[in-house]
Amino acid sequence: MKVLVTVKEVAEPDDDFAIEGTDIAESDLEYDLNEWDDYAVEAAVQLAEAGIADEVVAVTIGPERSEETIRMALAKGADRAVRVWDDAFEAGFADVAAKVTTFEAVVEAEEPDLILGGVQAADTGFGATGVALAERIGFEHAAVVNDLDIDADAGVARVHRELEGGVEELTDVDLPAVLTVQTGLNEPRYASLRGIRQAQRKEIDATDLADLGLTADDVASALEITSMYEPESESDAEILEGDAGESAARLAAVLRDKGVSA
């Protein structure tokens, strides 16, 4: 079977950052592979190693800068990658439907049997693209998967969905399906030196909307970010000042006062 993994390069703000307009200043952002997607890549590569997946294709919507990140997915074992970018995405904040329209075109070209992606992106935190994509392309789906067993003969993914409060739901999902992957599903590997060397020779197919038969209108967004600000600290914590020894002594006094002792 063919597995498509959706990955995103996400931005993480430095401890000190400035807001410019409706986003964090570019110079205060570090870019990395989205943590949730790292688990999705690992799950796909493990399926390939188990002989269940014949091919693992990573797909991303991202500018040229994101090739560095998607190459990490290749270094970890994905066979090749598709990167979609277009001036249309520079215009504003892409909503879920815009991403789904883009991925739908890639799915039509790639015809995967299974699509894996992270539960959410660490920066925007929408947590919606995978399930909306499944609806668009007529796949089954399961959100927030933290255990995965593919029964290829039966055409079923047996998954656990991580609900709130330490409860997991056991669900059988018919393939083809989209599964959104929760952290903790597996232990994402570090890319080996050999993997990194091999990734340099793997193909990243850079496409734009026209290549996919789409126009800017197809990815027009219904959402607009109109402001960004640091939430006012609601902290009324008493900060215990001093060096490590002094602040620890102050805290010890507080704890003793609360009746804490071995």
Added chain:
Amino acid sequence: MSDVLVVAEHRRGEIRDVSYEAITAGRELADARDGDLHLAVVSGDVEQFAADLNREGVDAIHTVTNGEEFDHNVYQAAVGRLLDETDAGAVVIPNSVNGLDYAPAVAEASGLPLVTDAVGFEYDDGLTVTREMYGSKVETTVDVAGDRFVLTVRGGEWAPAEGVGDAAVGAVDVEHPESGARVTGFEEVAGGDVDIADADVLVSVGRGIDEEENLEVVEELADALGATLSASRPIVDNGWLPKNRQVGQSGKVVTPDVYIAVGISGAVQHVAGMKGSDTIVAINTDPNAPIFDIADYGIVGDLFDVVPELVDEFA
């Protein structure tokens, strides 16, 4: 199209709190739109749930009988049907694991814009949603085009709806395709030798500990204080401590006398599991970490410097 439809959530026979909070959010929205508030109750003991959820401000309750537990295909079909049959143009769904298993499909199938994880909103000609980005480091306002949309609301941000309502309750038949996702059971994963919910004092460790070997540092503190060791999600994801030690939305909800958060930034999912503690102490290098927003006492410093000193104080 000015009406609002809220979808209640329940699990294993219990209505989840976020359902009552979603009613409050939905009522606010309905008032701003000058519309009625509809509530959908899908699967399980719908009559009992409808009676419990008939709170002040709910105008109509629609019950859909279909099996006991959550099935995203049934929920999606029910919401689709109610969008067709009522005047509801706005849908409010809890931003829960199950909510996120069908809300995006509802929005997609109905061609409606979707905004998830709202912590607030204003409605004045159109919807402006307040939500967080970059792991709670910033808040944003997001304008939604048009007056029809699907919104998911974060738990704990709206007060639960109270009082007794006089909503009309009616049953709705919903046809849905045979489900290609079948729930076969549930598993309690947080069991085991220790129940952190029973502890009076918790020393809780987070990402700031960096390496598994460093856990010794906090284990010594727990020993010195006679406390139980718990953790935030990344520690459990890494397999450094078992799942039954995890505090937070997907782990245990704890309310000890004293909760000492060591190297925990205080993501919303973690805070949901410990904000009810009597006294909260935070030790973190980042003075802007959200954990300080809910802490009673804080030390801004390196845990590797502070914790050994604290151990010495109790030696």
